[in-house]
Amino acid sequence: MRFPGLVENEILKFARQRRFRVVVLILVALIGLIVFAQSRGRERFLGGKDWHVETQERMARIQNWLRDGRMPKSSQRWARFELDRLRYHVDRDVNPDAVSGPLFVRGFANAASYLLLPLLAIVFASDVVSAEFAQGTIKLLLTRPVARARVLASKLAALLLAITLTVLFGGIVAYLFGGIAYGYGGWEAPVLTGFRSSGERLDPAAVRSIVLWKDTVLAYGLAWFAALCVGAIALLTSVLLRSTAAAMGTMLAALIAGTILPRLAPSWEAQKFLFVTNLPLPDYYSGTPPPIPGLTVGFAAATLAAWAVAALAAAFLVFVKRDVLA
Amino acid sequence: MSTAATLSGSSREIVLSAEHLTKRFGRREAVSDVSFDVRAGEVFGFLGPNGAGKTTTIRMLVGLARPDHGRVQIRGLDLSRNFEKAMGHVGCIVEAPDLYKYLTGRENLLHFSRMLPEGAAERIPELARLVALSERLDDKVSTYSLGMRQRLGIAQALLGNPDILILDEPANGLDPAGIREIRQLMRHLASERGIAVFVSSHLLSEVEQTCDRVAIIHRGRTLAAGPVRELVDRVASDRLRLIARPVKRAAEILAPFGAAEIADDDRGADEGAIDARIPKERVPDALRALTAAGVDVFAVERSLASLEEVFLEVTGGETV
Numbered sequence: 154m155r156f157p158g159l160v161e162n163e164i165l166k167f168a169r170q171r172r173f174r175v176v177v178l179i180l181v182a183l184i185g186l187i188v189f190a191q192s193r194g195r196e197r198f199l200g201g202k203d204w205h206v207e208t209q210e211r212m213a214r215i216q217n218w219l220r221d222g223r224m225p226k227s228s229q230r231w232a233r234f235e236l237d238r239l240r241y242h243v244d245r246d247v248n249p250d251a252v253s254g255p256l257f258v259r260g261f262a263n264a265a266s267y268l269l270l271p272l273l274a275i276v277f278a279s280d281v282v283s284a285e286f287a288q289g290t291i292k293l294l295l296t297r298p299v300a301r302a303r304v305l306a307s308k309l310a311a312l313l314l315a316i317t318l319t320v321l322f323g324g325i326v327a328y329l330f331g332g333i334a335y336g337y338g339g340w341e342a343p344v345l346t347g348f349r350s351s352g353e354r355l356d357p358a359a360v361r362s363i364v365l366w367k368d369t370v371l372a373y374g375l376a377w378f379a380a381l382c383v384g385a386i387a388l389l390t391s392v393l394l395r396s397t398a399a400a401m402g403t404m405l406a407a408l409i410a411g412t413i414l415p416r417l418a419p420s421w422e423a424q425k426f427l428f429v430t431n432l433p434l435p436d437y438y439s440g441t442p443p444p445i446p447g448l449t450v451g452f453a454a455a456t457l458a459a460w461a462v463a464a465l466a467a468a469f470l471v472f473v474k475r476d477v478l479a
Numbered sequence: 480m481s482t483a484a485t486l487s488g489s490s491r492e493i494v495l496s497a498e499h500l501t502k503r504f505g506r507r508e509a510v511s512d513v514s515f516d517v518r519a520g521e522v523f524g525f526l527g528p529n530g531a532g533k534t535t536t537i538r539m540l541v542g543l544a545r546p547d548h549g550r551v552q553i554r555g556l557d558l559s560r561n562f563e564k565a566m567g568h569v570g571c572i573v574e575a576p577d578l579y580k581y582l583t584g585r586e587n588l589l590h591f592s593r594m595l596p597e598g599a600a601e602r603i604p605e606l607a608r609l610v611a612l613s614e615r616l617d618d619k620v621s622t623y624s625l626g627m628r629q630r631l632g633i634a635q636a637l638l639g640n641p642d643i644l645i646l647d648e649p650a651n652g653l654d655p656a657g658i659r660e661i662r663q664l665m666r667h668l669a670s671e672r673g674i675a676v677f678v679s680s681h682l683l684s685e686v687e688q689t690c691d692r693v694a695i696i697h698r699g700r701t702l703a704a705g706p707v708r709e710l711v712d713r714v715a716s717d718r719l720r721l722i723a724r725p726v727k728r729a730a731e732i733l734a735p736f737g738a739a740e741i742a743d744d745d746r747g748a749d750e751g752a753i754d755a756r757i758p759k760e761r762v763p764d765a766l767r768a769l770t771a772a773g774v775d776v777f778a779v780e781r782s783l784a785s786l787e788e789v790f791l792e793v794t795g796g797e798t799v
Contacts, residue, residue, distance in 0.1 A: 158593035165590065169581055289577030293635065296541040297594040298567040476544040478535075 156307065159299065163311030167277070170284075173315070176273050180323050183269065188257065188330040204248045212239050241360060242345060253339030255365050257331030258324060262372035265323060267433040270376055271383040271408055274316045278387030279400035281308050282472065286395040291477055301473045309388065309465070316384045320377045340366040346439045368439075375434035378454065383408075385461035386428060389468040415445060425452070428460040491518040494568070494643045494675040499549035500539050502532075509535045511699045512549070517643060517675045522665055524690030524707070525679040526790070532699040533679040534574060537647050540677070541571050554642060567596070570641035572649065576632030580621040584612060584631050587620060588638060595639045606634040610664070626657035633664065643675040644668060650685050662689045683790060687711075695793055702793040710789045719755045719762065722777040726751035729774045733757070736765040750775075754782065 167173055215236050218224055224232065242249040282305070285291040295301055328337070343362045383404075390400040411429020414421075424430050425445045431453035438450040495517040502510040510532040517523045527533050538544040540551055542558050542565075551558040556565040578587045585603065592599035607613045610630035620628065629649060636644055646665070650658045666689065668674045680686050686693055687707060694704040703710055717737065723729035726741055730753050733739035737757035744751075757765055762779075769776055 162590050162593050165582075165586070166579065169586075288579065289575060290579060292543060292573040292577065293591065294594075295543060296566060296569070296571050296573065297591060298563045298565075298639070299594050300563055476538070478538065478544060 156303065159303065159307035160310045160314075163281075163308050164314065167311055167315050172276060172280070176276060176319060177322065179273070180319070180326055184261065184323070184326045184330050187261075187264075188334045191257075192334040204250060205243065208239055208243055208249060212236055212243075215239075245345065245362070247343060247345055247362075251342065252335045253342065254328055254332035254335050254337045255340045255342070255369065256344075257335055258327045259344070259365060259369045259372060261323070261327040261331075262369065262376045263433070263435045263439065266372075266376035266379055266435045268408065268412065270320060270323065270380040271432055272405070273319050274380040274384040275387045275401060275404040275408070277315050277319070278312055278384045279391050279404060280397035281312055281388055282391040283395050283397045283400050287397060295477055302469060305392075305469055305472045309385075312384050312388060313381055316380050317377065320373060320380055324373055340364075340369075344368050371438065372435040375438055375450070375454070379432045379434045379457060382428065382457040382461040383432070385468075386464040389464040392468045392472050419445070422447070426456060428457055431456045491520055493517070494519050494554060495540065495677065496552045497536070497540060497549070498552070500536060500546045500551070501548035502535050502539060502544060503547050509699050510539070510546075513696065513699070513701050514549075515694045515701065515704055517677050519642065519675050520669055520673045521691040522669045522676045522678060522689055524686035524693035525677065525696060526683065526686045526693055527679075527681065527696035529681055531681075531696045533681075533696060534647060535699075536696070537571075537573055537645060537679060540645060541569060541573060542566060543573065567639060568642040569645060570636030570639060570643070571645035571647075572629075572632040572636055573645075573647050575651075576628045578620050578628065578631060578635065581619065583619050584616045584623070587631065588616075588635060591635050592638050599638045602638060602640070603634075606637055609637070610634045611660075625652045626654070626660070629653065629657070629661065630664075633661075637668075641674065643677060645677045647679050648681070649678060650680060650682060658685070665689055695790060697794045703789065713789070717756045717758050718782040719757055719779060720782045721753045721755065721779050722750070723753060723769065724750035724775045724777070726753060728772065729753055729769060729776075732768050732772050732774065733765055736761050736768075750777070 215232050219229065219232055219236075239249055280287075282291075285294055294304060342365045344365050345360055346363055346368055387400065387404045390403050391397070394400045394403065407429055411427060411432065414424055414427075415430065418424070422445055425448050430445065430448070434450055434453055434457070437448060437453050493516045496515070498514050500510055500513045501508065513532070513536055515523070525533055525536070535544065539546045540558075542551075542562055545559065551565075553565040554568050556568075558565045579590065582590065584607075588603045588606070589600060592603065603616075604613070607616050610633055612627060612630055612634065615623065615627065620631065623631065633644075633646070633649075636646075644665075649661050649665075653661065662685070665676050665678060669676050669691075678686075678689065690707055692704070692706050693710065695702045695710075721729065721733075726748060730739045730741050733753065733755050737755060739753055739755040739757075742752040742754060755765075766776065766779065
């Protein structure tokens with residue numbers, strides 16, 4: 154009857170299904186692989202050179218490409234931006250490619266925010282309601298003296314908790330593995346962030362220096378928020394489709410479409426209103442040039458939140474009103 | 480009036496009442512204007528062939544589906560307006576006893592006790608004993624037989640001390656021993672604990688043996704409702720079986736009083752059985768006519784109809 158008991162039920166169901174263990178394994182295996190591959194590649198890449206020298210060389214390479222003129226328009230924009238970013242680092246005497254365990258953790262937030270974490274959120278969310286239909290247990294769950302809205306609310310609470318734990322766990326595993334490869338210290342190092350393009354060039358006014366741990370907390374907060382929003386949208390597909398496979402398939406298709414669309418159709422501006430385009434919140438925050446001009450972290454977060462709220466409203470409405478005939 | 484009729488007399492409190500339930504799927508009316516009351520302490524049978532609208536009706540009784548017309552009242556509470564309170568009085572199994580297979584029996588019961596007012600969890604040991612599952616309670620449900628799942632489902636339904644237990648085809652998929660166990664359990668719950676038991680079935684013999692009252696549903700409509708004995712009597716009141724010699728002559732004499740037919744096995748025999756349909760008030764005359772004609776009558780008995788015959792009669796010949 155009491156809400157905590159209902160949430161406890163949903164957590165029990167999460168924890169006792171194989172899914173949760175699979176997700177934990179995926180995270181450990183994937184992060185381990187990334188660290189291993191990166192540390193290998195890195196040794197070859199630097200070859201013991203000083204970072205000042207290495208960065209200057211890279212800037213020269215980019216300038217050559219630009220002068221060459223054969224680069225496509227969209228890449229030119231990115232190249233100029235990167236050039237400005239590197240120059241800015243050299244001017245401030247901050248290594249743009251510094252490595253440390255904490256920096257790896259920070260980088261993981263960006264990398265995971267647009268595919269891995271949403272993917273895991275989808276894995277959790279897609280069967281929250283549909284599994285009850287598939288098992289037939291929905292008939293028991295909805296004939297107990299608990300209003301349907303409260304049943305779904307308890308499921309939502311457990312889902313948000315599971316996603317939160319997954320993001321936290323991802324960060325912890327990244328730190329553990331990153332630390333093995335690059336050392337555990339360096340949380341106090343300054344990082345330059347907020348690179349924003351104003352038209353064609355980098356806007357130096359927006360660049361700030363921030364202590365790494367604060368930057369990391371912010372980035373993870375954004376990645377977490379994005380994952381929660383994806384979870385809310387996936388919950389709606391689970392309610393609507395009543396089949397885990399169909400719900401997961403739909404969300405995965407959306408996710409994949411979202412990662413290719415900006416590359417295939419960069420000029421279609423309306424795609425910035427799609428939820429998938431707005432998932433890489435940490436990227437938009439740290440100032441990688443956005444795929445669509447005009448995407449800022451604030452806009453992206455607001456768009457995601459609007460999607461999530463609308464999805465939840467629809468999910469509750471359908472769940473409460475619809476006849477259970479399966 | 481038979482004993483069943485007095486048992487379910489109007490003195491007993493109505494626990495659940497379905498009033499003019501109607502449900503449409505598109506153009507098809509799956510359930511049309513179905514009404515009945517279920518009273519405390521009785522086993523109420525809901526009989527009909529597969530696809531007659533039984534499960535759809537049950538889904539409306541437990542709030543899984545919304546009726547297009549009509550309403551369900553449980554202990555006087557309107558189900559659609561007072562869902563949480565009304566369902567507090569109900570325990571049910573809809574279609575199959577589907578529980579969480581990856582959890583143990585005990586975990587399943589704990590899960591559903593958390594959806595009830597406090598104290599439900601304390602009843603778990605007692606209920607496990609009642610349905611004879613104490614030994615296997617800590618095994619995963621995936622290892623249970625269908626009969627055990629059915630019993631766990633009943634334990635689950637009883638967790639909240641319901642006033643009415645709604646069971647949808649509880650005999651489905653069970654072996655004869657399992658069917659008997661469930662039947663005894665239902666009778667026990669009704670007579671010892673005063674619970675109203677609503678049970679749907681497509682098996683006539685099942686309903687005949689278990690239920691006090693029955694409603695027959697066919698193509699979404701209730702065709703007959705009442706105490707089982709009363710329904711059977713209504714059909715069977717004019718049925719007689721006689722053993723007579725010579726059987727052929729006896730059949731000829733009885734024919735004017737009503738229908739009379741020699742039993743198949745005895746067509747050629749001298750002495751044999753006759754199945755006759757003679758209204759009660761004409762039976763003495765018929766017997767006098769037989770003796771007057773010198774026919775030996777060895778036995779006369781009222782033949783009891785089965786619910787099946789009731790069913791055939793009310794549905795106009797369609798079998799279950």
